[in-house]
Amino acid sequence: MRIRGSVAIDLGTVNTLVWVEGRGLVLEEPSAIAVDSATGAVAAIGVAADVLADKEPQDIRVIYPLRDGVVADLDATAEMLHAFLHKARPRNGLLRPRALVCVPAGATWVERRSILAVLSARRPRYAVQLIDEPVAAAAGAGLDLDRGQGGFIIDVGGGTTEVAAVAGWRVVRAQSLRMAGNAMDEAIMNAARASLGLILSRRAARQLKMTMGLTGGDAGWAEAVGIDSARRTPRVEKVSGELVATALEPIVNAIAGAVHEILSDIPAGLAEDVVRGKVRLSGGGALLPGLADRVEAIAEIGVVVVDDPLRCVVRGAAALLERRAAGDAPGLA
Ligand SMILES: Nc1ncnc2c1ncn2[C@@H]1O[C@H](COP(=O)(O)OP(=O)(O)OP(=O)(O)O)[C@@H](O)[C@H]1O
Ligand SMILES: [Mg+2]
Numbered sequence: 001m002r003i004r005g006s007v008a009i010d011l012g013t014v015n016t017l018v019w020v021e022g023r024g025l026v027l028e029e030p031s032a033i034a035v036d037s038a039t040g041a042v043a044a045i046g047v048a049a050d051v052l053a054d055k056e057p058q059d060i061r062v063i064y065p066l067r068d069g070v071v072a073d074l075d076a077t078a079e080m081l082h083a084f085l086h087k088a089r090p091r092n093g094l095l096r097p098r099a100l101v102c103v104p105a106g107a108t109w110v111e112r113r114s115i116l117a118v119l120s121a122r123r124p125r126y127a128v129q130l131i132d133e134p135v136a137a138a139a140g141a142g143l144d145l146d147r148g149q150g151g152f153i154i155d156v157g158g159g160t161t162e163v164a165a166v167a168g169w170r171v172v173r174a175q176s177l178r179m180a181g182n183a184m185d186e187a188i189m190n191a192a193r194a195s196l197g198l199i200l201s202r203r204a205a206r207q208l209k210m211t212m213g214l215t216g217g218d219a220g221w222a223e224a225v226g227i228d229s230a231r232r233t234p235r236v237e238k239v240s241g242e243l244v245a246t247a248l249e250p251i252v253n254a255i256a257g258a259v260h261e262i263l264s265d266i267p268a269g270l271a272e273d274v275v276r277g278k279v280r281l282s283g284g285g286a287l288l289p290g291l292a293d294r295v296e297a298i299a300e301i302g303v304v305v306v307d308d309p310l311r312c313v314v315r316g317a318a319a320l321l322e323r324r325a326a327g328d329a330p331g332l333a
Contacts (some may be wrong), residue, residue, distance in 0.1 A: 006098040006325065007126075008317035010136075011081065013066045014118035014158030014181060015323050016046075016285065017314040018088045021097075021325060025314065027088045033080040034062045045083045054201040058158025067131070068178040069104040069113040069160040071118055082122035092125075099126035102120050102133045104160045114192070131317055132171050134159075134164035139316030140304040142282040145169045145202050146323075150273035152266075154259060154295065155313065156285025158182050163258040165274065167264045169320075173265050175258045181285045184209050191247035192226065193259065198237050199227040214252065214290030216241020245290075252291070256298045263299060278302035282312040 008019040011031070015121040018027040029046030036043045038059045090097065101115050112130055119128045134153045135145070135146040143166070145153045150167030158181040161271035164174035192198045200208075204224050211217045217245065219242045228235040259279075266274060279299055280290055286309040296303040306312045 002097040004097040004325070005092050006090065006100070006321050007085070007090050008100045008102075008314055008321050010102045010133075010314040010317065011066065011077075011080070012102075012313075013064070013069050013160065014311065016081070016084055017311060018084055019318040019321075020088055020090045021321060022091065025311065025318075027084055028311075029084065031080065031084075032062055032064055033076050034060050035076070036226050037061045042079060044209070045080055046087075050182050054203060065141055067159060069157065069176070071114040074114060074118060074121075078118045078121040081118060085123060092226075096125060096127050098321065099123070099128045100321050101128060101130055102136050102313050102317055103130045104176045105132040105134050105162055105164055105171050105174040106160070106292070131320060132164075132174075133160075133313055134162045134171060134174055135169055136313045136316035136320070137162070137282045137306075138164075138166045138280070139169075139319045140312035141282060141315070141316070143277065143280075149277070150270045151277045152263070152274045152279045154279060154281050154286075155283040156180050156255065156281070156288070156291070157283040158285075161258065161285065163255070163262050165262055165270055167270060167273070172267065172270060173262050175262055177254055177258055179251055179254055180283070181206075181209075184248055184288070187247040187251060187263055188244055191214065191243050192224070192237075192239060193229060195243055196237055196239070197229045198224070198235060199229050199238075200224060201226070208239055209248070209288065211289075212239075212241045212244045213288040214245050214248060214294060216245065217289060240314050248288075252294060256294070259295060259299055266303050274303050278304050280304060280306050282306045282309045284310050 006021040010017040016031045030050035032049040034044040034049035063076045065073040071077045137153045137155045148168040155162040161177040161180045165172040185205040192200045224239045286305045292303045
């Protein structure tokens with residue numbers, strides 16, 4: 001088999017992952033780029049850009065160029081991806097390399113075209129193909145899509161929650177909610193400000209979400225540092241699990257609604273695959289304490305969090321690329 005240096009890319013709202021043929025997963029970074037507003041030059045990308053966010057260093061603008069799983073800022077996304085690919089250093093061979101990029105199932109034609117534009121702007125050598133995220137997640141979760149196996153996937157990312165029934169490398173039914181981890185962070189920030197007069201950074205809100213989620217964690221409270229909204233000075237506060245769970249409730253309800261809707265619309269022929277295979281929860285949001293139990297109560301069928309949920313989508317896309325390199329080529333979205 002000749003190596004083309006093909007890549008599988010999970011270009012997420014919060015995290016970008018790049019898998020390179022022959023080398024495996026080589027890059028996992030926040031989807032962020034910092035630009036020097038005086039000169040327009042790129043000051044930092046990925047984790048180095050993300051750590052500057054919220055801290056407002058002079059003349060630095062931190063951009064998250066994807067919103068709700070799709071390209072919001074074309075130039076910044078192209079710049080960021082170019083830099084990530086430079087870092088990932090795929091080997092260039094004589095054959096034209098493929099780039100398989102994951103997109104939300106609900107992405108419009110224009111949104112899909114913009115992903116192609118982003119890659120061709122700086123990396124015209126790649127033959128770009130797109131794969132629907134729930135299909136990649138299903139493959140990454142270990143479903144045998146080659147044999148037409150079906151399953152039910154919930155991918156809770158940063159910008160989108162994808163709820164989908166899939167079978168044989170295809171989406172059967174899907175709903176994309178433009179509401180996921182970022183919306184959870186914002187809900188916690190709003191609740192802390194309204195109830196405690198505490199202005200939290202996104203990072204602090206995210207930490208509360210991760211430690212307490214819907215269950216309150218071990219202690220039922222957690223400490224957070226923010227700015228007192230009246231005095232404008234830093235303040236340390238004990239934040240209750242109840243505040244966090246209540247803030248997250250509308251988002252969890254929206255996810256529950258989508259699960260219910262898709263479950264009540266699956267073809268009879270898929271029912272057995274779904275029940276036996278269980279609902280698979282992937283994406284970073286799958287780690288939210290209490291979410292799997294809540295979904296299980298709604299769905300009334302078993303729910304499992306996939307192995308390594310943050311890498312599930314790129315793992316599935318890589319599996320497809322590997323199959324293609326070996327000469328097998330299931331149809332794509
Ligand atoms: N332990 C955790 N508990 C709750 N949320 C978590 C946890 N770990 C990560 N997250 C959240 O998961 C989200 C990132 O997940 P992921 O990398 O799957 O998203 P993404 O692929 O970048 O976004 P999208 O698929 O929507 O474009 C963030 O909102 C992050 O805060
Ligand atoms: Mg994702």
